[in-house]
Amino acid sequence: MSKPLLRVEDLHTRFDTDRGTVHAVDGTSFTVDRGEIVGVLGESGSGKSVTARSICRLEDPGRIAGGTIEFEGIELTTAEESTLRRLRGNEISMVFQDPTETLNPVFPVGEQIAEAVRIHETNDRQRLLDFLGVPPFRDRSAWADARERAVELLGQMDIPSPKSRSTAFPHEFSGGLRQRAVLAVALASEPSLLIADEPTTALDTTTQADILRRLRSLRDERDVGILLITHDIGVIAQTCDRVIVLYGGQVMEAGPVERVLTDPAHPYTRSLLACSVRNTDSGERIHSAQGRPADPVDGHEGCPFADRCRHATAACREGPIPTTERSSEHRLSCLEAPLPATRESSPQRVSPTPDGGTTE
Ligand SMILES: Nc1ncnc2c1ncn2[C@@H]1O[C@H](COP(=O)(O)OP(=O)(O)OP(=O)(O)O)[C@@H](O)[C@H]1O
Numbered sequence: 001m002s003k004p005l006l007r008v009e010d011l012h013t014r015f016d017t018d019r020g021t022v023h024a025v026d027g028t029s030f031t032v033d034r035g036e037i038v039g040v041l042g043e044s045g046s047g048k049s050v051t052a053r054s055i056c057r058l059e060d061p062g063r064i065a066g067g068t069i070e071f072e073g074i075e076l077t078t079a080e081e082s083t084l085r086r087l088r089g090n091e092i093s094m095v096f097q098d099p100t101e102t103l104n105p106v107f108p109v110g111e112q113i114a115e116a117v118r119i120h121e122t123n124d125r126q127r128l129l130d131f132l133g134v135p136p137f138r139d140r141s142a143w144a145d146a147r148e149r150a151v152e153l154l155g156q157m158d159i160p161s162p163k164s165r166s167t168a169f170p171h172e173f174s175g176g177l178r179q180r181a182v183l184a185v186a187l188a189s190e191p192s193l194l195i196a197d198e199p200t201t202a203l204d205t206t207t208q209a210d211i212l213r214r215l216r217s218l219r220d221e222r223d224v225g226i227l228l229i230t231h232d233i234g235v236i237a238q239t240c241d242r243v244i245v246l247y248g249g250q251v252m253e254a255g256p257v258e259r260v261l262t263d264p265a266h267p268y269t270r271s272l273l274a275c276s277v278r279n280t281d282s283g284e285r286i287h288s289a290q291g292r293p294a295d296p297v298d299g300h301e302g303c304p305f306a307d308r309c310r311h312a313t314a315a316c317r318e319g320p321i322p323t324t325e326r327s328s329e330h331r332l333s334c335l336e337a338p339l340p341a342t343r344e345s346s347p348q349r350v351s352p353t354p355d356g357g358t359t360e
């Protein structure tokens with residue numbers, strides 16, 4: 001088998017605070033291949049965003065206390081800032097929930113995409129020039145080409161009249177159009193890995209479905225590997241190939257989406273699914289059966305979910321929980337598995353998806 005695009009192994013990311021050390025990511029392992037969408041699912045505070053931020057050390061990423069992050073053969077946890085900067089402008093792009101964080105309000109949208117195109121090209125060319133030992137030169141027509149490419153990218157993101165739109169400012173765009181523009185910026189560098197943190201959470205269902213469809217075509221047509229972070233099981237069901245269920249910074253369960261969502265093996269996944277069936281409003285945050293997410297200050301002795309789990313035994317609270325294979329590719333961290341089949345674990349249909357399809 002070929003190597004995965006991204007391999008995260010036993011990652012620990014911590015924040016030192018006045019209250020103690022927050023173990024935000026606590027031994028997480030997963031991979032992302034080219035041409036697949038891997039979903040990261042979990043409640044608020046489960047460590048989804050910190051996992052994403054650790055990968056290319058963006059936006060207050062915390063302190064990586066252990067583990068490895070290998071991207072195309074490069075170890076990112078120990079990589080120089082200059083290497084990370086080059087990767088961020090070329091190979092790895094990130095999209096966040098709030099597009100205003102990415103777009104600069106004082107520049108036209110098209111210029112910002114053209115800028116991203118130029119950074120990418122300059123990086124590529126500079127590497128060649130460095131290799132040849134040639135000093136940098138300025139290419140006058142390059143900006144015109146980059147602007148043209150920006151219009152093209154806006155069109156590919158289904159933005160109507162992309163040429164005239166490209167000279168508009170971010171505030172002249174609706175929320176949905178802004179998020180499409182952010183995707184255009186992210187794709188300007190032709191990344192091989194796209195990390196999207198709740199990219200559709202703030203959007204209405206129609207726009208959400210459009211953007212998720214775009215992500216699927218990126219996977220299919222450009223072979224991009226996508227890490228899609230969400231608290232919404234519906235988004236996972238309609239978009240992802242595999243899913244990682246995070247809780248307390250640890251992987252509770254991981255595997256192909258249809259297997260994990262139709263036959264969940266971990267009590268935590270089961271409770272998430274039971275709640276999502278009760279809460280028909282797909283935009284609603286996950287409210288798990290009982291209790292609140294574990295406080296990750298100073299870490300967890302045993303299973304982070306033990307305090308909320310009705311199957312938990314003394315052993316669950318003691319040592320680290322080993323990961324077992326339920327079937328090939330379906331991983332689980334639960335001492336009590338296999339659990340008895342219950343009403344909440346029987347295969348269930350997730351509600352129809354906003355783009356008209358249904359998921360099972
Ligand atoms: N800068 C920080 N300083 C201290 N603790 C932090 C910091 N950033 C995140 N954390 C903590 O790390 C844990 C994981 O946070 P994270 O943002 O990854 O959660 P999440 O799964 O993305 O949640 P949400 O769905 O709310 O975005 C939380 O307990 C959070 O409080």
Ligand code: NI
Nearest residue numbers: 048049050197
């Ligand atoms: Ni988050």
